[in-house]
Amino acid sequence: MGSVKSDHVHNHTSSHNINPLDPEEFRRQGHMIIDFLADYYRDVEKYPVLSQVELGYLRKCLPESTPNNPEPIETILQDVQEHIVPGLPHWQSPNFFAYFPCTGSIAGFLGEMLGTGFNVVGFNWIASPAATELETIVVDWLGEMLELPKSFLFSGNGGGVLQGTTCEAVLCTIVAARDQMLNQIGRENLKKLVVYSSDQTHSAIQKAAQIAGIHPKNFKSIKTSKSTSYALSPDSLRAQICEDVEAGLVPLFLCATVGTTATAAIDPPESLCAVAKDYGMWVHVDAAYAEVPFRHFIDGVEGANSFSLNAHKWFLTSLGCCCLWVKDPSALIKSLSTNPEFLRNKALDSKQVVDYKDWQITLSRKFRSLKLWFVLRSYGVANLRSFMRNHVKMANLFEGLVAMDKRFEIVVPTNFAMVCFRILPSALSEKIYKNGKLDIVSEEHANEANRKLLESINMSGCVFMTHAVVEGVFVIRFAVGATLVEERHVITASKVVQEHANVILST
Template sequence: MVDLKLNHSVQNGSGFMLIPLDHEEFRRQGHMMIDFLADYYQNIEIYPFHSQVEPDYLPARSNGSIANFLGEMLCTGFNTVGFNWIASPAATELESIVMDWLAKMLKLPSSFHFSGGGGGVIHASTCEAFLCTLTAIREKKLSVIGRENLDKLVVYCSDQTHFSLKKSVQIAGISPENFRPIVTTKSDSFQLCPESLRLAIILDLEAGLVPLYLCCTVGTTSSTAVDPLGPLCDVAKEYGIWVHVDAAYAGGACICPEFRHFLDGVEGANSFSFNAHKWFLTTLDCCCLWVKDPSALTNALSTNPEILNNKATESKQVVDYKDWQMALSRRFRALKLWLVLCSYGITRLRDFVQGHVKLAKHSEWLLAGDKKLGSPSVIPNDEDFNEFNRNLLESINASGGARMVYAVVGGVYVIWLAVGATFFEYRHVNKAFKLVQDHANALLCTYWKH
C-alpha cells in the first residue's frame, strides 16, 4: 500500500489552518494514487478471487493517512459491490469500524455503537436515512395494528424541518394529510416546542390516528434552529413514537466540545444522522446513520434469496449492509470517510470546523459594525424590507462576485452567506461583505429617491 504523508496545513495570521484541498499536495498525492491503482491493474491476476478472511478480521489492522478524493479514487478503482459481508468483508468491516469511530468522536451513547448493540451505516442521502427508518417503524407498527391502518399513521416535525422528510414520507406511502409540520415561532428561536408536539399528538389520537415518527433537527436549513432533543424524546416515548435526529450539516460540528451540547438528549432517540458530505471534508454521497435497534431496519429491509445464501450470513455474526439501506448494491463509501478520519484526525477536524465558526463570527462582526445594514429601520416598513432583500440578493448574484441564497424565516426574507466551503478564508468573507455593502448602498439610493 502507498504511504502518503500529509503536508497541507499552514500557520497563518489567525493561527493553525488546515488546507484540505491545497492544489500542490493534491497533485502529489493524486499522482501517487494513480500509480498505485495502475500497478494494481497491472498485477491484478496475482490477487485471490475469494475472500480468505473471517468475520472481525479488520479491527486490528486499520491505519493510513490519505483523504477523501483518494478514497473516492480507490472506491472507483476497486469498484467493490459490497452488498453483504461475504461480497466484501473489507468494505463491510471498515464501514462498521469507521461508524463506531465517528460515534465515539461525537460522543453518541454506546447504545448507538456496534459494541453497544446498535450500529451505523453510510447512506447516500438524508432522504434514504429518513425512508429506511420510516419503513422500519412503519412495518413494526403495521405488524401490530394491521396493514389496513397504513393511512392512519402520522409523522411529526417542525415547520423548519428539511423538506426531504416530506418527500420520504410520500415515498413511504404515508398519507400526505398525516404529515404534521408543527408551527414554530421566532420567540422560541424556531425550535419545536415539546408542548406543541404533545397537543398535536393528543388531537391525532382523538381523531383515531396513530402517531408513528418524529423528526427532530439539530441545525435547521433555513433558521439553524436546534430542537430540544431531551424534552421532545420524553414526549415521544410516552406515545411509543420513533424519534429520528437529523443533524445533516451541523452534526459534524458536534465533535467540538463547545458544540457537543447541541446533541444533549440524543440518548432518548432511536436514530441519528448527519451528512459527512456537508461539513466534514467528504464529497457526495456520505450520509452517516446510526440506529439503536438494527433489527428494526433489517426486519423491514432484508431480502435473502437463494442466490445470496452464504455461511457468513447464516452464522449471524456479520453485518449485511444491503439490509440496512434502500438498494442492494453499494459503493465502498467508507473508504473516503476512513481516509478523512485517518488523515486529519480529530484535532485537525475540530480546527477545521472552529475555523469556519470564526469566519461566521467575523461576518457577524462586520455586519454589526455597519450602521445601515445593522438597522432594518432604514427601510420604511416590513413589506419593503423583504422586497429590499430580494432585490439585494438578485443584484449580488447577478454581479458574479459571490453566490448567496435566501430563506423566508418567520415571514422575513433572509439572505444567507454560507461559510462552510473548504476554500473559504477571511479574505473571502471580507470581499463578500464589501459586495453586500456596495450593492445595499446602491439599492438604498434608488429606494430613497422614490
C-alpha cells in the first residue's frame, strides 16, 4: 500500500492530461487486441483445453497492489498471454465438450464490442431509444424464428426481453407469479407458495425461488427416473400438487426444462401445462435447445406463461444473452417496476413504450440486442439451423463410435447434441475376472471407474468433458456445441475416451 499512498501528491499535477478515450490511441490499441484474439482463435486448439494451473497460482504472479503509474498495453497483453491464458479452460476450443457450450462468433463479438463502445445505459426508452427499440424487434425476430406462439411476441401483445442469464429470467418470472398470487390470496400467505421442478432441473430455479423468499421447504424437486428418460412426469407432478394442496399449501410455479443440464431430458410442455392449468399455476419453459429443427419438443408451449432461451448457448451471441418471452408483460412490470405512477402515462397505456428496467432485476442494462441482431443478420436463418443440425450429427457420430465399443453404455437416449455414456459395470467384471477373481461389480465401483476415466481424460488436456450423477449413476457428458468443432475433433475425442478406458481397464 506504500506506493499507493506516497506518490499521489507528487503525481497529482503531472498526470492530469490523460485522455482514456483518445480516438487514435483507441484505434491503435483496439487493433492490437483484435490481432491478439485472432491469433488466440487460430491457436486455441493447441492449448490444453482444461487449465493445468494449481489453486492460488495467480497471486504469486501479480504485484500486491495497483500500480501507481501507467503500464503500457504491450506489458499488460504479455501478462495476459503468460498468466491468464494458462489459467483458462478454453471454452472456445473445438475440444471443449464440457457443461453446455457457450458459443461465441465473429458477429456476436462485433455486436458486443459496439454495445460496449456506445456504452449506453438503456434503462428506459429515453435513455436509449435505439437500444430499447432494437430489442423489441430482435426478440420478435427470434421468437418468430423459433415458431413461438404469437401470444409471446410484441406483435401478439406479449413480448420479450434480453437478460443476462436464465437465473435472472426465472427469478423475474417467479417474482411476478408470486406477487400476482399474493394479490389474490394476501401477502401473509407467502409462506404457503410452492415452486415445482424436477430433480433434473438446474439449480438456478431453486436459487431463484430462495431469493424470492419462497420457503425452502416449499421448493419441490420431483423425482424422475430412467423410465421417462429423466423427464418430469405429469402424473408425478399432479400427485405432488395434490399432496401439497391437501396440506394447505398453494401451488405457484412450475419450471419445465427442454434439455436438462444432466442428460438433456425433455419435460413435456403440453401435458405439464395441462396439469398446471388445473391449479392456476404459472408455467415457465426453460429451453436450452428450442431451435426449430427440434420445434416439436416445445409443442404445447402456448399453455405456458413464459419461455426462455439462452442465446449464448447455441446461438453464437457469447455469454450474457438470455431471451425471456412472456405472454403478459404487465405481470412482470407490476412486480419489477418501482415507479408505477410514473409509468401510467398515455404512451404506456397505448403499449407504445417499453421501459425494460421494469422487465428485469436491474435498472441499468447493456445494449444486448446489438449482438443478437448481428448474429441473426450475419448468418441468417438457414445457416443457423444447419449449424445446429451439424452439431446434432456430430453428437450422433460420437454416440455411434462409443456404442460400437461394447465396454461402453449410452446411458440415456441422445437428445439434441449431448451424449451421456459410461463404462459398463460388466466391462469392469471382465477385468476383475481376468485378474483371477470373479466378482459382481457394484454400481459404486462402476462410478469410481468412470470418475477415474473422466479425470484421466480431462487431465490429458486433449479434450474436456464433465459429468452428471443420475439416480446414483455417474455418467460422462459429451456436449457438442463449440463454434469451432468439426467432425475430426469428435472422432479424436472418441479415440481419447477409448485409449484412457484401455488404461483404466487394464490396471
